[in-house]
Amino acid sequence: MSLNSIGYIVKETGRNLIYNTWMTLASVSTVAISMFVLSFFLVLTVNMNHVTSVLQSQVEMRVFIKPHVSRAKEMTLLRDSRHWSGVAKMQFFTKQEAANTLKKEFPNQKNLLTLISKSNPLFDGFNVYTKRPSDIPALASRFRKQPIVHNVIYEGQVVSRLSRLSVILKWAGWGIEGLLGLATLFIIVNTIRLAVFARRREVSVMKLVGATDWFIRWPFVLEGLILGLVGAIVADIVVGQGYHWLLFEASNALPFWPMASFHQVMQKTQDFTLGGGLLVGVLASIVALRRFLRV
Amino acid sequence: MIRFENVSKRYANGHYGIIDVNLEIRRGEFLFLVGPSGAGKSSLIRLLYREDVPTTGEIYLDEFRLTQLKRRHVSRLRRQLGVVFQDGKLLTNRTVYQNVAFAMEVVGASGRDIHKRVPQVLELVGLSKHHNHYPHQLSGGEQQRVGIARALVNNPVYIIADEPTGNLDPETSFGIIKLLQEINRRGATIIMATHAKDIVNQMHKRVVAVENGRIIRDEARGVYGYES
Numbered sequence: 001m002s003l004n005s006i007g008y009i010v011k012e013t014g015r016n017l018i019y020n021t022w023m024t025l026a027s028v029s030t031v032a033i034s035m036f037v038l039s040f041f042l043v044l045t046v047n048m049n050h051v052t053s054v055l056q057s058q059v060e061m062r063v064f065i066k067p068h069v070s071r072a073k074e075m076t077l078l079r080d081s082r083h084w085s086g087v088a089k090m091q092f093f094t095k096q097e098a099a100n101t102l103k104k105e106f107p108n109q110k111n112l113l114t115l116i117s118k119s120n121p122l123f124d125g126f127n128v129y130t131k132r133p134s135d136i137p138a139l140a141s142r143f144r145k146q147p148i149v150h151n152v153i154y155e156g157q158v159v160s161r162l163s164r165l166s167v168i169l170k171w172a173g174w175g176i177e178g179l180l181g182l183a184t185l186f187i188i189v190n191t192i193r194l195a196v197f198a199r200r201r202e203v204s205v206m207k208l209v210g211a212t213d214w215f216i217r218w219p220f221v222l223e224g225l226i227l228g229l230v231g232a233i234v235a236d237i238v239v240g241q242g243y244h245w246l247l248f249e250a251s252n253a254l255p256f257w258p259m260a261s262f263h264q265v266m267q268k269t270q271d272f273t274l275g276g277g278l279l280v281g282v283l284a285s286i287v288a289l290r291r292f293l294r295v
Numbered sequence: 296m297i298r299f300e301n302v303s304k305r306y307a308n309g310h311y312g313i314i315d316v317n318l319e320i321r322r323g324e325f326l327f328l329v330g331p332s333g334a335g336k337s338s339l340i341r342l343l344y345r346e347d348v349p350t351t352g353e354i355y356l357d358e359f360r361l362t363q364l365k366r367r368h369v370s371r372l373r374r375q376l377g378v379v380f381q382d383g384k385l386l387t388n389r390t391v392y393q394n395v396a397f398a399m400e401v402v403g404a405s406g407r408d409i410h411k412r413v414p415q416v417l418e419l420v421g422l423s424k425h426h427n428h429y430p431h432q433l434s435g436g437e438q439q440r441v442g443i444a445r446a447l448v449n450n451p452v453y454i455i456a457d458e459p460t461g462n463l464d465p466e467t468s469f470g471i472i473k474l475l476q477e478i479n480r481r482g483a484t485i486i487m488a489t490h491a492k493d494i495v496n497q498m499h500k501r502v503v504a505v506e507n508g509r510i511i512r513d514e515a516r517g518v519y520g521y522e523s
Contacts, residue, residue, distance in 0.1 A: 005403045201386055202397075208344070208384070209449060210373030211401035213366075 005215060012219040016195040017226065023191040024227065030187045031231020031280060032238070034180035035273040039239040041173030042269045043260075048166040050260035061136055061143075061154040064123040069148045074124060077146060081126075084142065086135030091127040098122040123150055181280055188227050188284030192220050193292045203293065217293065221285040228281025232273040239269055296321055297343070297453070297484075302352035303508075304338055312338025312347070314508040320486065322452065325479045327495050328488040329519055330505035336488040339505065340457050343486070344376050345369050357452070374402060377446030377454045377483075381461040383438045385430040391417065391441050392426040398445045412448060420444045420474060436467035443474060447483075454478060456487040460494070468494060492519040 017024050065074055082090050099116045130136050140152045206216050243265050250259050297320040304312035313335040328336045341347045345361055354361040359372050385394050399409045417423050420440040430438055439459055460468035472494050479485045502517025
């Protein structure tokens with residue numbers, strides 16, 4: 001395709017978009033809204049994943065030693081298990097230290113405190129930090145098999161519940177997005193149909209003087225693409241500003257809540273919204289041209 | 296060279312446009328297609344520029360076999376043709392110049408070629424002074440000249456005109472015919488469907504008469520032959 005033709009096609013596309021101002025605006029805003037909803041779910045998912053991974057990195061396993069085991073045996077196990085695969089860090093605590101920690105955590109539980117002070121029912125043990133959260137179950141069972149180990153506790157359930165929730169969130173997001181995408185598709189199809197209708201005389205003259213099919217189609221395809229892309233960009237700007245604000249507010253209101261960073265979020269939303277916008281735009285032009293532009 | 300071989304066209308409603316037509320048109324000819332309304336003149340012309348495809352038979356146009364022509368190659372055929380209509384089919388929101396230039400733009404001509412060629416063609420059809428006018432500012436005859444200019448601008452081998460003088464008074468019509476004659480003199484083949492008896496009779500060109508879808512007369516230097 002020659003440079004002349006490209007110039008012409010770009011010019012015609014611009015003409016179409018301006019000629020149907022209201023439909024252009026309607027299409028861009030539908031794309032934007034649909035992409036905004038998509039982004040909303042993405043922001044949620046990214047944050048869920050972030051929280052999950054933060055929690056996973058904090059997960060520790062507690063290994064409790066049976067009572068009346070000698071300190072020497074405990075130390076042997078501590079030394080050996082440091083080299084087990086998956087272990088990042090080990091920390092020994094005595095039952096006295098465990099009691100002190102408990103007192104600090106629940107200073108208002110008088111009954112508990114007196115109980116512990118009289119005869120300490122707690123165990124000596126280790127805090128075990130793993131390199132990866134997936135190492136936990138295997139390590140836990142390995143510790144359990146040790147004769148001096150009383151039991152092993154780890155908080156795997158919170159993590160697995162969170163990941164299950166984010167999967168549900170993801171599917172719900174895709175479902176809603178599918179419906180919205182369909183609605184967006186119809187709007188853009190209609191916009192292009194109007195453009196074809198507004199330019200039917202031009203199209204018939206073009207056919208008559210021997211313009212190629214694709215020469216006739218390109219401006220309309222390009223129109224769909226631009227509608228999709230501009231809508232996505234609008235959504236991105238809104239989401240970007242919105243998340244920026246959210247981060248700022250959250251740092252005041254929930255200082256300890258781990259929020260995903262701006263870049264983490266925007267990278268993902270940009271990929272998806274721009275990709276989605278282009279996809280919807282192209283699909284819409286193809287549908288519109290098949291149905292309304294018999295070249 | 297154009298050749299119709301046993302061409303029939305039956306429309307979806309069962310009506311026949313033309314029946315078993317055989318016709319040969321050489322390059323450089325000037326041919327009138329005459330006959331009453333609904334006789335099949337327009338059907339024949341629509342088959343020529345591949346708006347319709349024959350139901351049976353074959354049409355050859357230079358290297359093209361029209362029944363074999365793939366849809367995406369129709370544009371190649373159309374570039375050999377310049378088609379002129381009774382209603383002109385001008386773009387009302389573009390000036391005379393833009394209307395003519397449009398035909399060049401959409402086949403990918405360069406800006407330089409367009410700037411050179413369009414004024415030449417407007418000069419030929421006598422509209423140089425009107426190049427900035429919009430179609431509604433022109434008379435019927437002038438509008439038809441724009442249509443002819445647009446058909447001419449890409450240098451087609453064949454000019455196909457479907458009643459180009461249908462809406463014009465006799466004097467203006469004569470101007471249009473003179474123009475087509477000049478174009479013919481410069482080498483283009485002209486095929487013109489018409490009702491204009493006086494013109495046909497005066498021109499002494501080849502006349503093909505169509506009635507009820509069949510060719511009933513084909514004379515080298517013919518007359519209109521109907522009392523209309």
